[in-house]
Amino acid sequence: MKKITSVNDFVIKFANVNGSGSASANQMFAKGIFRYGVPVSPKNIFPSNIQGLPTWFEVRVNDKGYLGRRAGIDIAVPMNPQSYNKDIAEVNAGGYVLYDSSWKRNFNRNDITIIELPITSLCIAEFTNPKQRQLFKNLVYVGALAYLLDIPKEIYIKLIKEQFIGKEKLIAPNVKAFNIGFSYAKKHFQGLCDIKVKKSNLTKNKILINGNEAAGLGCVFGGATVCAWYPITPSTSLAEGFTRYCNQFRVDQVTGKNNFAIVQAEDELAALGMAIGANWNGARAFTATSGPGISLMNEFIGLAYFAEVPVVIFDIQRGGPSTGMPTRTQQSDVLLCAYASHGDTKHPLLFPADPKECFEFAALAFNLADRLQTPLFILSDLDIGMNDWMVPELNWDNFDEFDRGKVLDAKALDKIDKFGRYQDVDNDGIPYRTYPGTHPKKGAFFTRGSSHDAFAAYTEDGVVNAENLSRIKKKIDLSPNYLPKALTKQDRNFSEIGILYFGSTEVAMQESLDLLAKDNKPCDAMRIRSFPFGEEVWNFIDAHKTIFIVEQNRDAQLKTLILAECKTNHKKLKSILCFDGSPITANFISLSIKQHLGNKTLKKVARK
Amino acid sequence: MKKITSVNDFVIKFANVNGSGSASANQMFAKGIFRYGVPVSPKNIFPSNIQGLPTWFEVRVNDKGYLGRRAGIDIAVPMNPQSYNKDIAEVNAGGYVLYDSSWKRNFNRNDITIIELPITSLCIAEFTNPKQRQLFKNLVYVGALAYLLDIPKEIYIKLIKEQFIGKEKLIAPNVKAFNIGFSYAKKHFQGLCDIKVKKSNLTKNKILINGNEAAGLGCVFGGATVCAWYPITPSTSLAEGFTRYCNQFRVDQVTGKNNFAIVQAEDELAALGMAIGANWNGARAFTATSGPGISLMNEFIGLAYFAEVPVVIFDIQRGGPSTGMPTRTQQSDVLLCAYASHGDTKHPLLFPADPKECFEFAALAFNLADRLQTPLFILSDLDIGMNDWMVPELNWDNFDEFDRGKVLDAKALDKIDKFGRYQDVDNDGIPYRTYPGTHPKKGAFFTRGSSHDAFAAYTEDGVVNAENLSRIKKKIDLSPNYLPKALTKQDRNFSEIGILYFGSTEVAMQESLDLLAKDNKPCDAMRIRSFPFGEEVWNFIDAHKTIFIVEQNRDAQLKTLILAECKTNHKKLKSILCFDGSPITANFISLSIKQHLGNKTLKKVARK
Amino acid sequence: MTYIGKPKNHHPALERNKIGLTRRDYEGTISTLCAGCGHDSISAAIVDACFQLNISAHKVAKLSGIGCSSKSPSYFLNQAHGFNSVHGRMPSVATGANLANKNLIYMGVSGDGDTASIGIGQFMHAVRRQVNMVYIVENNGTYGLTKGQFSATNDLNSKNKYGDENLFEPIDLAKMAIQLGAGFVARSFSGDKDQLIPILKAAIEFNGFALVDIISPCVAFNNHAGSTKSYDYVREHNESVSLLDFVPSKKEITTKYKSGQRTNVKLHSGAYISLKKIDKKFNPTNKNMVLDKIYKAEDQGNILTGLLYINEKVREHCNIMNVTDTPLNSMGSKELLPSRQNLKAVNASFR
Amino acid sequence: MTYIGKPKNHHPALERNKIGLTRRDYEGTISTLCAGCGHDSISAAIVDACFQLNISAHKVAKLSGIGCSSKSPSYFLNQAHGFNSVHGRMPSVATGANLANKNLIYMGVSGDGDTASIGIGQFMHAVRRQVNMVYIVENNGTYGLTKGQFSATNDLNSKNKYGDENLFEPIDLAKMAIQLGAGFVARSFSGDKDQLIPILKAAIEFNGFALVDIISPCVAFNNHAGSTKSYDYVREHNESVSLLDFVPSKKEITTKYKSGQRTNVKLHSGAYISLKKIDKKFNPTNKNMVLDKIYKAEDQGNILTGLLYINEKVREHCNIMNVTDTPLNSMGSKELLPSRQNLKAVNASFR
């Protein structure tokens, strides 16, 4: 048997029972590697359940910065007998299994190295409290792994100390558990494992953060003061993150009062209604939800669209349709969000690719919504939202006043003759608005979802209403002027094949391109960051013979949006679709594209 | 001045105040012409209001059977001083105005014939009761018009008698009012009007019915037993129609009990929930709503899609988005219905073109929904739903047992080994289902919107879930096998230009084609009757150089669906869009197409 | 039948209030409701109440759902911003608006269809949150705008225009609100201006959720014999629980009334509600007693009107949520942005 | 803490009931809820109740919304069809199902989040319609499945796992249901099998809407000190209003009990509920008295449990709607299609 030998390049997968405290230990394991300067990407694959069902935790370690999911496991840590079979089957030949050998087991694979760590026995021997015996199991294997992989134990001891700030009593037993594993490994496992972690400086100025946390903070920087939400996986932690940062940064030091209001609404309809009410009244407000919430919000979305009330809506996508797979990832709400609500509508969407962009887009979204006076969606997903990603440090430079878009205050109202809420004054389709209570005589108007004229008066004149609808269309058609532009991987196109993709697929793309290039199939790639699409997207499509559109859904929803704009030939568009709820892998992308291309060798030629 | 002279070809428009009882008098006026054998198409253009606002009633009379709306009024009957200006402006040169000259008025147009009928004065003179004075005004002008147009008064007297069956006391004063108008006209208006109605037999075996009434009856014939709905214009009269026919045909003669249950739900979410619950339990159930209701139903639609519960949903489309124009027509919920709910979904749609098809599709829909086990939408609109259309008599031949699709009863269950609710037994993507309570030991399963395997068991295995999703996709992809095929106007294609259209546009299409042909632009036309599209649609598109897609919405929603299927070149598709809330006219269609085509003359050549 | 017709553009009495405005300054656009609709009387009463309270109209936000009733906000306070939202969802919009600026007066107008059917969930949760607003239900027992279907407040066996009987028990929003802990619950009748105006004034001054459930007959669809929401029926069965006077300040009470037969309730704003009780033992601050009294009136076929329940100690939503005094909508980047230092600390926490 | 663990696939007591089934025949799949979750005890109680009532499991339809509680229907009555619908919308699905086949037993299981927040509107309207079903709320004051947020039934000032206080008054579903006219309203505790099983049996036999609000502690998120929905708190503050026995027929009553301290309520099915009252004056058929009793218990910090209210005279939904006796889902074209003649007449009416 040839053992897998590698430095700073492997995938390790933990299999646990949920509710057993494993996630935090596994997270600590990953963070230790990160602290050691080596890029990691942890993925928590958890059930829609609180306690007792199988849960997995996958960590990819890769110093080339390939941090997308990679199929095939190099090291398995199966702690859940329920899923042993599946877990062991996934291990690559030459790989390693570290298991709790308190109950010995024959895994019937002689192409892998089985490492026997009697975790339960060690815990029983060292701890008396049954709860502790259970809980500390996780740290025992972390300790053993640290030894096996060559990660200095000090890193973990420091992490343990930090984790229990305020609960210092817990530090000692945790450290003890870690040491049990470490020492046992040192004694018994020497030379067993040829996979190693080597100190590096690749995580400098990087942080390990999940997208919901980052988005919550982004909302604070975006000037959001009102958040109305309803709990739903995987968006809950966004509202919770916002709450935490508000409590940290937004409580008035003198009065102890809150410069924010966060409402756990009775449902998603109410959540969006509150956010709309607050925005209408001049506060920056948002809601965060997932697919089922978007479905429920459809009516209110149409109201905000037609009455032109800005509002920011986060959709942390999960596996649909219906209740679907609440704890798995997908990009399958794209179409619904783009055209949400009955009647003719179209909504700007932002597609952040990682937690850093969640932070940035969250903050930006409030400017954009105010500017465009329309509901604006940020389509993140469970993978970005709930997993820790390694990204550059968050950065903020703009301490100017927020850009509230076209709002008239009392002074501005005094200057104008007659205020027309829905007039196209600047020929950009964007009208001026006023907040309630601004002026005793001027600027009041009636916001409504029923047909209205340029002065917000109710009208049943179909032509007047059609004019207003056309102005709104113009506003949305021009919105790419304000939205984040698509980005390319290459400075200059050089291939006849272009890849379009968006969102969390980003993390797998560089690796996909490298794999394709290695196979003589160099491709260009562009990441779409917003809808409606800007000119750069059409140019990219035009510049290539074939376009692969990579999506994490069944029905090629982004491709549908591209086709719907009626600007490109359908024949050149090919879909690469992954919708099994796991984050898409570079292997899947590159293999799918290779399959399409067959034996063809592509040349790198500079293109327009 | 040249008066308009015509026989059986004109448009008359009444302008009234709503809540004044005018609609029924105007309807009677139209019905009189219909009874006289001449095709009519009445359109009620009413406000979203109960009393006091302007309302119009347009009747097109046309013995060529052109019954679409036509712009330009030949005879105006302005009874509402509020809207005089607008009403008079619309009258074609050479046209006529019949008005209440109790208050004389100068309309400043000398290119039209003003006919002065002192309606109020006549009523005051002849009736003492102030309410009657008001109410009978309408019949006075109907009487005058009968004389002016040469319609035998007996027709109206008979109509009055029929209308007041059960309230016979009202017959005499109504007849009296009619006669007042008729006699006054006879005395004063001889020779004034050169527009005439001449007896014909063009309405033989025809009826004058609105689409909601017809759809309600269709549901009775479709075997629907449960209807859950929430009032909303313009769908309300569908549920009310169903109620009426159930009370007529579905009350058990012996027990006096109802072989049906109709629930006015608390909202649209509940309405669809009830319909889903009833269908799940083996009854045929439906709901009827309009745009805002569809928005609210989004979550439940996804549940029914994914759990594969049949349910029929009527969307009587009105002007959107949001509350929009509740009393105007549009075809603007197409996109939302096709892709309703979050996650990957796609729903079959039927597009009835007239009340007769509303009847037929309504009945058919229950078979289709049962067959496909999915939510099925019937997209009608306000124009079809609430206006009376002249259509052939309704017809029903099939008295066999309903086709319930793949349902296993106790006997069938006894025969099989293991029941798998979501197994693709027949390789058509359609699984077998059972009703609750069927068998004491077999066939029970758990219906859920969360991810499940072929045996309906909850699963978090993404691959298993993806397989199930792919099967559902297959089922929907194959649905055109069951859905109504698109129809062409021509037996054989002969033009390089094809027109695609759907729904209520049908009534304007023959006239459009004739206008185009007259202008040397003969076109082929195909009416789409369902989504997903069948082969015949793609063949039609392929067979033409340019395709005009005619729609009554802003955003070319049907075109979007066509593009989204990724089977046709975008460049050949051109949109003709009308979204001002008035039914589309033949003139608009033909002019728009002519504008696109310029001076080009088309030849009629037989094509594939 | 309405005590005043549609609001007129020129009003005869050009009397000015303390802030120099005339009643006309509180009017709205011309009503498009049916002549005689109860809702128009309520709009007129709102105009009167605001005029008498010397309110600056632009400091009011008017919110509604969908229905004839929900159209009403167009017909009063032209200088106030209005928001005619979607069917049954006004409470959430009002809740959000209120959080954005706690310094405006929030006046929500809804119908019985809008509130008791599609909107009952949002209504209940707005009550539970104690959103600081006046919540007016223009209750006609029917869906006016969609032409006369039964609403959920329609009484069992009450008949519709076509003679059909309603088969279900009504939802009584006032009882619901009391049970849910609303601080101010009143019922009135659009045809009783003398009762309605002081109730509205008190509701406006009240700090917290104030429900005013106003029976407001629909002349088009629910004003016939056999209906329990017709003008005639309500007039005959109206049982007033107390006579309410709204008194802007304590001083005026003492000069005007002898104590004893009256209870005075001091509001948060400093104003007083002075109740002349009809039933001496009745205590509008005792939930159980109030509910009992309503049930008893019902048993006698009567509709109990007046200020039914008051608890001036409730805290309103912004207060419960510890929202700062400065309206949130007026805060800028200076108040709201964390510092560079803050962000640095956050970054550090993710290393 | 649950009186019985997860339903087991092999049950020790293989006792058979009158229709020859064992308790095991009433079980479901293995629970995936947390060990000790109150919901599992309720599932076990449902199994017992159905076993004792000799119900044919396939004649039961199990319906639920979304939540840990709403997963429960998987864990009992494997031979019954189940419908795990969407969050808060089970009542409408049950209403429709019930109309389709009035001959099954409808058992709805929901949570406090599912019913009192997102689903409160549907809940209220199902009560109002008197849908013939058992509506079980597995009430833990928290959103279990989404990890412990406060639900709308959580008590004011009760603490969550992290020590935060709930800021809002609770919605009491039992009081709501009584006010709305439900015919059967009970409250119980998942930890009190002796009280719960007879209540469930009576609820199943009751003809109409039967609410059983069961406090069912969430061991993962709401079972700590400071919570008013913990096992300890509920045990300490549980005030039983009466002891209920469910008696399948009159005969058995007379043989078993002396009259006097007991009230017997005859159900539509012929079975009896026999109540041994703890407070002699308490009358569970008097709405006002019941509400008053609940308020008084609350004032004393207690949770009133037992059969709170019963009105066996209510008519259930299908009856109100005059739905025919044959289940609608079993009717075919013969019963449902109008004749050619009928259609001819219709056509004629449109000429």
Ligand SMILES: Cc1ncc(C[n+]2csc(CCOP(=O)(O)OP(=O)(O)O)c2C)c(N)n1
């Ligand atoms: C989502 C939605 N469903 C239905 C409607 C149709 N609709 C408009 S008003 C109304 C009922 C209004 O009743 P109520 O609130 O009592 O007002 P009223 O007209 O009686 O004053 C309904 C159902 C709608 N606008 N939106």
Ligand SMILES: Cc1ncc(C[n+]2csc(CCOP(=O)(O)OP(=O)(O)O)c2C)c(N)n1
């Ligand atoms: C529309 C929608 N919103 C939110 C959710 C997320 N969600 C799942 S369960 C739940 C709350 C469950 O609480 P409860 O009904 O009390 O059940 P418990 O888990 O406490 O038994 C929520 C909010 C959802 N599934 N659907």
Ligand code: SF4
């Ligand atoms: S229909 Fe009824 S509620 Fe609507 S405006 Fe007319 S009277 Fe008022």
Ligand code: SF4
């Ligand atoms: S989280 Fe709470 S409610 Fe859910 S299963 Fe665990 S104990 Fe029960």
Ligand SMILES: [Mg+2]
């Ligand atoms: Mg009403």
Ligand SMILES: [Mg+2]
């Ligand atoms: Mg709960």
